[in-house]
Amino acid sequence: MGLFQKLKAGLQRTHSKLFHEIKRIVTRSPRLTGSSLEELEAALIGADLGYALTQQIIVAVKKAYETQGSGGVDVFTIAQGEVERSLATNDATLRRAPAGPTVVSIVGVNGTGKTTTSAKLAHLVQERGESAVLAACDTFRAAAIEQLKLWGERLQVPVVAGAYNADPAAVAHDAISAAQSRGAHYLFVDTAGRLHTKSNLMKELQKVHRVMDKKLAGAPHEVLLVLDATTGMNALNQAREFHKAVPLTGLVVTKLDGTSKGGMVVAIQKELGLPIKFIGVGEQPDDLQPFDPKQFAEALFSEKG
Ligand SMILES: Nc1nc2c(ncn2[C@@H]2O[C@H](COP(=O)(O)OP(=O)(O)O)[C@@H](O)[C@H]2O)c(=O)[nH]1
Ligand SMILES: [Mg+2]
Incomplete structure (x- = not known):
């Protein structure tokens, strides 16, 4: 199994819950009207993404509907982009001492x-x-x-x-x-x-x-x-x-x-x-x-x- 497949398998539970909940929300209400945005918010909070990032995603989704209309909006892509962006400065490099162990x-x-x-x-x-x-x-x-x-x-x-x-x-x-x-x-x-x-x-x-x-x-x-x-x-x-x-x-x-x-x-x-x-x-x-x-x-x- 490749690295990404392993990661995907490891995050299966989180992915599956997020995916099904969001899918259900946007299928029922493609324009995320009424209480749908609140439900989206609850789904993101439920995955422990945190309040700040959840708000960031909600704002980005709302903006996308305003500028693109419902046709071009993909909530998954927007959420993915926001998560990636919010972690962009994370440096995972394992340090290496200049000499010795x-x-x-x-x-x-x-x-x-x-x-x-x-x-x-x-x-x-x-x-x-x-x-x-x-x-x-x-x-x-x-x-x-x-x-x-x-x-x-x-x-x-x-x-x-x-x-x-x-x-x-x-x-x-x-x-x-x-x-x-x-x-x-x-x-x-x-x-x-x-x-x-x-x-x-x-x-x-x-x-x-x-x-x-x-x-x-x-x-x-x-x-x-x-x-x-x-x-x-x-x-x-x-x-x-x-x-x-x-x-x-x-x-x-x-x-x-x-x-x-x-x-x-x-x-x-x-x-x-x-x-x-x-x-x-x-x-x-x-x-x-x-x-x-x-x-x-x-x-x-x-x-x-
Ligand atoms: N499923 C799963 N189990 C893990 C992971 N990391 C550690 N464990 C398990 O958690 C248990 C405790 O791990 P251990 O290394 O002994 O914890 P320590 O007390 O902090 O040293 C062990 O049964 C490990 O196999 C992980 O990423 N996934
Ligand atoms: Mg130990």
Whole structure:
């Protein structure tokens, strides 16, 4: 399956709901008279596209009817264009350190998909012909270390792990050494899940980052916050709190395949001004994609594919 097909399949629930609702509205009322515009608005809000973007789309639709008349107006194309335009400045490039390994810290609350995302990222750079090392810095749960080791075996990526309950900063330190001596391009650091409201755990994360910077100036070069799309707009609060504790460089939104509210990606990007770097559309290694606004908008609204 090609990248776009995978994306389309992953966004199936969101697409299907949006598509059927909008189709029903415009079929019944092609000129969107009466309460039809309000229904269109509700459909867009229902996909979690957010209030601001929804208004933008409604305004664009109204304008199109005024200037083109009902014959030439395609609500899907207009919505797609507005979503694409509103995300145009999003830069999904994974940073690259000028020298030595690029260290990427993967942070977030429990169960959002940090460990899976770390492994998928290692796979993604391998596919690009670059090498990766994984660091198991979730030392709170023995199962988390095992989980990452299994991924390492499956993907043939070296995993640096400490003992259960070891100091995660020490594991991160050793992992940087290992990545340096292997001449690896990337080090992906899987950290423990922590509630954004627990300040002691946030301090621990700050320490992990401080120790990395001491070992390799500038590290971590990327701090990616993993957000679970099925938690909807709650993800916004998580992002705000994490961003206060450790400066984030980007977001990863996982489990888009499990929600009909995939529009939250757009709303969150708009609200936080942080780039969406990757999206997760399934549990397999190649179910993580660099975020491409054009393809995302197309997968949401287009009938194609
Ligand atoms: N459907 C789906 N499941 C995902 C995705 N990303 C992660 N998961 C699943 O979510 C669960 C929690 O993931 P895990 O990486 O262990 O989360 P962590 O606690 O943040 O490290 C696992 O069962 C993963 O397979 C995704 O994009 N789509
Ligand atoms: Mg984990």
